[in-house]
Amino acid sequence: xxxxxxxxxxxxxxxxxxxxxxxxxxxxxxxxxxxxxxxxxxxxxxxxxxxxxxxxxxxxxxxxxxxxxxxxxxxxxxxxxxxxxxxxxxxxxxxxxxxxxxxxxxxxxx
Numbered sequence: 001x002x003x004x005x006x007x008x009x010x011x012x013x014x015x016x017x018x019x020x021x022x023x024x025x026x027x028x029x030x031x032x033x034x035x036x037x038x039x040x041x042x043x044x045x046x047x048x049x050x051x052x053x054x055x056x057x058x059x060x061x062x063x064x065x066x067x068x069x070x071x072x073x074x075x076x077x078x079x080x081x082x083x084x085x086x087x088x089x090x091x092x093x094x095x096x097x098x099x100x101x102x103x104x105x106x107x108x109x110x
Contacts, residue, residue, distance in 0.1 A: 007088055007095045008069075014091040015068050017055045024075055039075060040064050 018034055021027065027034035027050060038048035038059040047061040058065035064074060072083040088095050 007093050008084060010093045011084070011087045011091055012055065012068065014093060015055075015087065016052070017057065017068050017071070018050055018052045020068055021050050021057060021071055038062060038064075 018027065021036075022034075025036040025039050025048060027036040028046075030049075032051070032053065034050040034052070035046040036048050036050075037043055037046050038061055040059060041062040043061050048057065048059045050057045056065065056067055057071055064070075066074075068087065069080060069083050072078060072087060073080060076083070076086070078086065085095065087093075
């Protein structure tokens, strides 16, 4: 399946990972980065870092990391096509008519 690459890049440009992650994780500024408690595992000391310059996140505890798509997929238990559709809707990015997010579910189920 071919994804709409231009929509993916447009979402990356429109989104701010600090703003997005900050809606689900309480973040505090720490130098250039933001830190908080990881939403993917239980912890008492913050090991979850968001880098606004690279638009990425990383947890030093559970080793999960990536971009806004990886965060959305992990946090919402979504497939990539679902994450692309959800984030496109959130940031008002148009995806081509040939895009079918249900095709990703069928492929993942096999």
